[in-house]
Amino acid sequence: MENEKFEQIVQAQKDLNLLINEKKFGILCKIKKTDEMTPxxxxxxxxxYFDSLQHIYNKHHIQNPQIVGAVIRMSFLANEETKLKVKDLIQFELDKSLKAASKLVQLAEIRKFSLEDGKKCLEDMFSLITLSVMRNVDEPFVHEFKxxxxxxxxxxADKMKGLKASRDMEQFIIYENLLDKLEKNNILEGKSEKFEAHVKNKNSKNTVAIVIAVLLALFAILRLANTLSR
Structure with a gap:
């Protein structure tokens, strides 16, 4: 009898039924948490929920990770035991993000890394699945990961703080993007003071670069005017 009642709760929401009974989901799907969703x-x-997540992960995590992220967004449908199973399922994604972060540290030590290499690191670090886990799963393993x-x-960022926007343009773009992504995703975990120091550093470097560019432009204009006046 109780199972029938639970089935009715699932079937009452189209997207919940889609996820649980059809093992399908979309980025625009929404599931409302209701009072009927008791422990x-x-x-x-x-x-x-885990069976559906596992099926969708295996099918979509490479080509359509945004769909996996959307299912993880519904992690309130999982109890504590299941959330640990979710951890095991997506551990590869978390490890990939950490390895990419370590790779960026190595590149920053070289300083003259390519824009493409830097972008690849940021892409792997801030993958859609990893971001969904950090935003939607409130568990100790997620806090440790963050x-x-x-x-x-x-x-x-510490390795890149000596870069100059005018001289190290490609590398400075990665420095800026890294800081922007950390701020946008609100994952600083008590490191806001150190982060703000980097933001001030970035802004000051940008200001200097703008001043230099303006001075060079004015110098070029003056030279051209002087040439034309002869």
């Missing part, structure tokens, strides 16, 4: 209901639903991730990210 007993979540315990009953959790294995079904702490490690931010430490590695700021270590890369």
């Amino acid at each position: 007993e209901f979540i315990d009953w639903l959790s294995p079904k 702490k490690d991730f931010v430490n590695r990210s700021l270590a890369a």
Whole structure:
């Protein structure tokens, strides 16, 4: 009888039914948390949620990771036991992000890395699946991951803080993008003071670069005017 009631709760929401009974989902799908979703209901639903997530992950994590991210966004449908299984399922994605952060630290030590290499690191670091986990799964393993991730990210920023926007243009773009992504995704985990120091450093370098560019432009104009006056 109770199972029938739980099935009715699932079927009452089109997108919840789509996820649980058809193992399909989309980035625009929404599932509303209702009072009917009791702990007993979540315990009953959790294995079904995980089965759907596992199916969608295996099918879409390479070509359509945004769909996996959308399912992870619904992690309130999972109990504690299932969330640990989710950790095991997406551990590869978290490890990939950490390895990319370490790679960026290595590139920053070289200083003259290519824009393409830097962008690849940022893409792997801030993957759609990893971002969805950090935003939507409130578990100790996620907090530990975020702490490690931010430490590695700021270590890369430390290596790049001596870059100049006018001289090291490609590398400085990566420095800016790294800081922008850390701020946008709100994952600083108690490192805001150190982050703000980097933001001030970035802004001051940009100001200097703009002043230099303006002075060079004025110098060029003066030279041209002087030439034309002869």
